Amino acid sequence: MPDKKNYEAILKTVASYQSQLVAVSKTKSENEIREVLSWGQNDFGENYAQELAAKQQALPHSLRWHFIGHLQSNKIKFIAPFVHLVQTVDSLSLLQAVNRQAAKCNRVISCLLQVHIADEETKTGLGYEEARKLIAEVHANPPTHIEINGLMGMATLTDDVSKIRKEFSGLYRFFSEMQKVQPSLHVLSMGMTSDYRIALDEGSTMVRIGSAIFGER
Numbered sequence: 734m735p736d737k738k739n740y741e742a743i744l745k746t747v748a749s750y751q752s753q754l755v756a757v758s759k760t761k762s763e764n765e766i767r768e769v770l771s772w773g774q775n776d777f778g779e780n781y782a783q784e785l786a787a788k789q790q791a792l793p794h795s796l797r798w799h800f801i802g803h804l805q806s807n808k809i810k811f812i813a814p815f816v817h818l819v820q821t822v823d824s825l826s827l828l829q830a831v832n833r834q835a836a837k838c839n840r841v842i843s844c845l846l847q848v849h850i851a852d853e854e855t856k857t858g859l860g861y862e863e864a865r866k867l868i869a870e871v872h873a874n875p876p877t878h879i880e881i882n883g884l885m886g887m888a889t890l891t892d893d894v895s896k897i898r899k900e901f902s903g904l905y906r907f908f909s910e911m912q913k914v915q916p917s918l919h920v921l922s923m924g925m926t927s928d929y930r931i932a933l934d935e936g937s938t939m940v941r942i943g944s945a946i947f948g949e950r
């Protein structure tokens with residue numbers, strides 16, 4: 734069950750940092766999303782392309798959908814016609830594939846580059862050097878139907894606050910450095926239910942929060 738009190742408290746905190754809130758609705762029903770939508774929330778995040786496409790069809794088209802999962806090239810077509818922000822571009826080949834699908838839809842799709850900041854092997858994303866190279870590449874050869882608007886990162890799942898803080902502050906430093914090269918970078922997406930306060934302290938401009946709003950999955 735979505736929790737309105739929690740939602741309002743989170744929104745207040747996020748707004749006090751002039752950051753943006755993406756409500757992560759993966760696995761949640763259309764009715765649960767409608768409820769959160771009725772509280773004024775308009776940005777939602779999903780991590781499976783087909784689940785996202787089905788929900789987009791069923792829900793008001795004014796809603797802004799963020800893709801936050803691992804994106805497979807052959808699934809881009811399901812979300813390209815409407816997606817608001819693809820937060821998880823982590824290779825040049827994926828970037829080119831999104832660009833091709835965006836061109837087919839006659840759209841420019843906003844994307845974030847996902848940077849690997851956790852020490853867990855399982856989490857996807859570009860290393861700092863790979864991200865630097867990709868940004869240089871995009872700067873030299875701007876894709877026609879993609880705009881790189883910023884960076885996204887996920888910290889290690891740990892209770893060690895100083896470790897999480899270090900990972901987020903490292904990404905913030907890199908973001909600030911890259912903004913000088915590529916001024917289109919203005920979104921820094923970091924922070925989820927367990928660590929969004931730390932992320933906000935460390936310069937996040939967008940948090941992605943699921944369970945604290947929608948309840949446990």
Ligand SMILES: *Cc1c(COP(=O)(O)O)cnc(C)c1O
Pocket residue numbers: 757759780801802887924925926927941942943944945
């Ligand atoms: C699921 C998910 C979230 C939200 O996680 P919660 O812990 O439920 O807030 C945020 N970001 C990504 C990439 C996710 O997959």
